[in-house]
Amino acid sequence: MIDNLKYPSINIALPDWVEPFLAGKTGPIKDLEERMRLVVALSRENVRHDLGGPFAAAVFDDAGNLVAPGVNRVTAMNCSVLHAEIVAIALAQQAVGRFDLSDGGRRHFDLVTATEPCAMCFGAVCWSGIRRLVCGARDEDARAVGFDEGPKLENWIAALNERGILVVRDVCREEAVKVHRDYVAAGGPIYNSGQAFREGMQEPE
Amino acid sequence: MIDNLKYPSINIALPDWVEPFLAGKTGPIKDLEERMRLVVALSRENVRHDLGGPFAAAVFDDAGNLVAPGVNRVTAMNCSVLHAEIVAIALAQQAVGRFDLSDGGRRHFDLVTATEPCAMCFGAVCWSGIRRLVCGARDEDARAVGFDEGPKLENWIAALNERGILVVRDVCREEAVKVHRDYVAAGGPIYNSGQAFREGMQEPE
Numbered sequence: 001m002i003d004n005l006k007y008p009s010i011n012i013a014l015p016d017w018v019e020p021f022l023a024g025k026t027g028p029i030k031d032l033e034e035r036m037r038l039v040v041a042l043s044r045e046n047v048r049h050d051l052g053g054p055f056a057a058a059v060f061d062d063a064g065n066l067v068a069p070g071v072n073r074v075t076a077m078n079c080s081v082l083h084a085e086i087v088a089i090a091l092a093q094q095a096v097g098r099f100d101l102s103d104g105g106r107r108h109f110d111l112v113t114a115t116e117p118c119a120m121c122f123g124a125v126c127w128s129g130i131r132r133l134v135c136g137a138r139d140e141d142a143r144a145v146g147f148d149e150g151p152k153l154e155n156w157i158a159a160l161n162e163r164g165i166l167v168v169r170d171v172c173r174e175e176a177v178k179v180h181r182d183y184v185a186a187g188g189p190i191y192n193s194g195q196a197f198r199e200g201m202q203e204p205e
Numbered sequence: 206m207i208d209n210l211k212y213p214s215i216n217i218a219l220p221d222w223v224e225p226f227l228a229g230k231t232g233p234i235k236d237l238e239e240r241m242r243l244v245v246a247l248s249r250e251n252v253r254h255d256l257g258g259p260f261a262a263a264v265f266d267d268a269g270n271l272v273a274p275g276v277n278r279v280t281a282m283n284c285s286v287l288h289a290e291i292v293a294i295a296l297a298q299q300a301v302g303r304f305d306l307s308d309g310g311r312r313h314f315d316l317v318t319a320t321e322p323c324a325m326c327f328g329a330v331c332w333s334g335i336r337r338l339v340c341g342a343r344d345e346d347a348r349a350v351g352f353d354e355g356p357k358l359e360n361w362i363a364a365l366n367e368r369g370i371l372v373v374r375d376v377c378r379e380e381a382v383k384v385h386r387d388y389v390a391a392g393g394p395i396y397n398s399g400q401a402f403r404e405g406m407q408e409p410e
Contacts, residue, residue, distance in 0.1 A: 007273055008299035009218035019212065068212055080304045080332040081286075081295050090286050094213035099285045099396070120332060123325025126355045127285040150331045151364035159356035191304070 010079060012090050017049045018042070018069060028064035035060055035112050036136050036172040039069075043084070043114040043179050046071040047188060053147075054183040057084040057113040059092035059101070059130070067109065068092035075191065085113050085121040089128045101129030105164075110134055114176045115142050116169070119150030125165060132166040136176030145180045146190040215284060217295050222254045223247070223274060233269035240265055240317050241341050241377040244274075248289070248319040248384050251276040252393060258352075259388040262289040262318040264297035264306070264335070272314065273297035280396065290318050290326040294333045306334030310369075315339055319381045320347050321374070324355030330370060337371040341381030350385045351395040 021042070029035045035058070042056035053072035061067050070088025074080055088111060093099055101109045111130045113121075116139040125133055139149040153159050157167045184190070226247070234240045240263070247261035258277035266272050275293025279285055293316065298304055306314045316335045318326075321344040330338055344354040358364050362372045389395070 007219055007224065008296055009216050010295050010299050011214050011216045013214035014212055074304050074332075078302055078304045079295050079298050080334070081291055081329055086286055090215050090284050091213055093284050094215050097283055099279050099283045118328060118332075120325055120328025123323060123328055123355050124286055126324060127279075129285070150328050151358055151361070151367075153356055153358060156356070162356075 010077065012073075012077075012082065012087060014069065014087070014091070015046075015050055015071065015073075015076065017045065018071065021045055022066065022069060026066040027060070029060070029066070030064050032112075032134055032168065032171055035064065035066075035110070036114070036134065037175065038066070039112045040114050040136060040172060040176050040179060042069055042071055043176070044182075046084075047179070047183050047186075050076050051188065052076055053084075053191075054179045054188065055084040055113075055115055057088040057111060059088050060110045060112060062108040067095050075189075081120070083118065083121050085111060085117055086124055088113075089124055089130070093128070099127075099129075102131055103129070108132070112171075114179065115139070115147075116149070118148075119152050122152055122156055122160075125160065126163055130165060132168065133160060134168045134171055136170075136172050137180060138169065138173065141173070141177045142180060145184045147180070215282065217278075217282075217287065217292060219274065219292070219296070220251075220255055220276065220278075220281065222250065223276065226250055227271065227274060231271040232265070234265070234271070235269050237317075237339055237373065237376055240269065240271075240315070241319070241339065242380065243271070244317045245319050245341060245377060245380050245384060247274055247276055248381070249387075251289075252384070252388050252391075255281050256393065257281055258289075258396075259384045259393065260289040260318075260320055262293040262316060264293050265315045265317060267313040273300050280394075286325070288323065288326050290316060290322055291329055293318075294329055294335070298333070304332075304334075307336055308334070313337070317376075319384065320344070320352075321354070323353075324357045327357060327361055327365075330365065331368055335370060337373065338365060339373045339376055341375075341377050342385060343374065343378065346378070346382045347385060350389045352385070 055072040068091035073082035260277040273296035278287035
């Protein structure tokens with residue numbers, strides 16, 4: 001007798017459109033800009049298909065093969081944790097079968113993200129075993145159109161470097177920013193669960 | 206024809222022992238210390254059953270009902286994202302059916318965590334809609350026995366307060382710390398995927 005106690009579970013999975021969209025495009029892709037263009041294209045598709053946030057990411061191995069993509073699933077799955085980077089990291093770790101992608105420093109994986117990581121995803125990168133973080137839009141670009149990146153260390157790049165994680169910025173930055181702008185211009189919602197607090201507990205729009 | 210492209214998924218779920226363990230204990234629990242003792246007990250059970258990290262958390266509603274528990278599933282699921290707080294937040298959001306637990310500031314939920322959040326979980330709290338974070342062991346307690354909390358803002362509590370999230374510290378701190386110490390004394394692994402980097406890419410122990 002356990003009081004009918006039953007907790008839910010949640011399956012982190014990609015939406016159906018991702019696999020056909022990526023078919024034939026998963027590499028190996030040597031060029032960083034080419035990898036980023038694919039990720040930016042994913043961010044655009046995530047808006048078009050699911051009205052999700054204009055965010056995408058992907059883990060690539062050292063040969064440039066796309067190991068796992070991620071798209072923002074927050075609204076689609078009712079889960080604030082499911083930023084694109086989190087999805088890509090979790091699925092890449094499933095693909096390789098270990099929680100440390102680097103396997104103790106022996107393997108190299110990149111996380112390519114269309115926008116610099118928020119406060120949560122910054123921390124997630126630290127634990128992932130990712131060796132290099134490749135970013136498109138800057139966090140100030142995301143903030144400029146109303147997205148909230150959360151409270152980040154001012155020196156977040158140095159903090160990653162100290163952990164042996166290289167950071168490459170501004171790869172196809174303008175193309176990544178354009179997806180933000182198009183999303184906002186099309187009336188895409190800016191969801192920040194903290195927003196109501198900062199505005200004095202007003203009703204959300 | 207999609208090149209046999211197939212990405213994995215991952216189901217965030219509690220281990221089987223959690224539901225029977227919690228049967229009859231899920232409240233309403235008015236007292237914060239009593240809530241914390243239950244969470245600390247979960248952290249202890251997580252070590253005993255799954256040799257998981259000595260970390261647990263739970264979301265409670267304003268009446269003190271346990272909405273969703275979380276335990277560290279990093280090694281069990283091969284997923285570095287699955288800290289106890291992340292599991293509790295994700296499952297609580299599934300339980301209530303929205304990604305903002307606060308529902309735009311109208312609802313109050315606590316996250317009770319046996320140890321102060323790491324850098325990632327700090328960010329996750331910002332997006333969760335949690336209104337109050339209740340902590341047992343301090344992050345310096347976790348660091349003292351070798352756990353890595355990651356690069357956190359020095360003023361992380363103030364940063365949460367600015368977002369309308371209250372923080373209560375040191376609730377049953379000694380009981381929470383004892384679980385860390387017992388885990389380490391029993392030879393429980395301290396897994397930090399960044400460890401190898403900081404030690405010059407040595408093999409992990």
